[in-house]
Amino acid sequence: GESVGLHLPTLSVQEGDNSIINCAYSNSASDYFIWYKQESGKGPQFIIDIRSNMDKRQGQRVTVLLNKTVKHLSLQIAATQPGDSAVYFCAENIKGGATNKLIFGTGTLLAVQP
């Protein structure tokens, strides 16, 4: 399938290491944030979300940190595995009345070396 990772920032890690992917968002009024994983030829897959009343949320092997002061999100993946290789996008939820639209960041290509 086609690569969605062309010209994207790349993070290369060794299998078993921890990965940290960073993202800056633009709208200080955003109150809901999501990390998506996108493998080549597939649609984005939900990983974890966080609301603005929290600064940390943990899932299975993943942790999201939110710093509203500097409008920064990070995704931490513990014990990175080859199956984690993909493009990772952060998205902020923008509300306009009843509309819920996602604004996606540039994306980071995570390459896991065996």
Next chain:
Amino acid sequence: ETGVTQSPTHLIKTRGQQVTLRCSSQSGHNTVSWYQQALGQGPQFIFQYYREEENGRGNFPPRFSGLQFPNYSSELNVNALELDDSALYLCASSLGGGDYEQYFGPGTRLTVT
């Protein structure tokens, strides 16, 4: 798998033609959003449909239009295709128009020549 399906998987059209892309939402979801993803970029919001009404629109011209049906499936129509319309078109379904988790389909790869 999210339960969101899209058809066709791939499509090749000529500049100036019209195209219709289809999306079936996840069971129980009444909201469908469409996104355009150019190669190497993040998805960009086109518009959202909630209970058969357009519920919000991004910065796309009127030649991008859509429909939502009573079963909450949706179509994206693009008229007068341009070369820059070549992209992956994604639909996402959710429980409502608010800040609910959006589940994405696999996308339709459109190539305009």
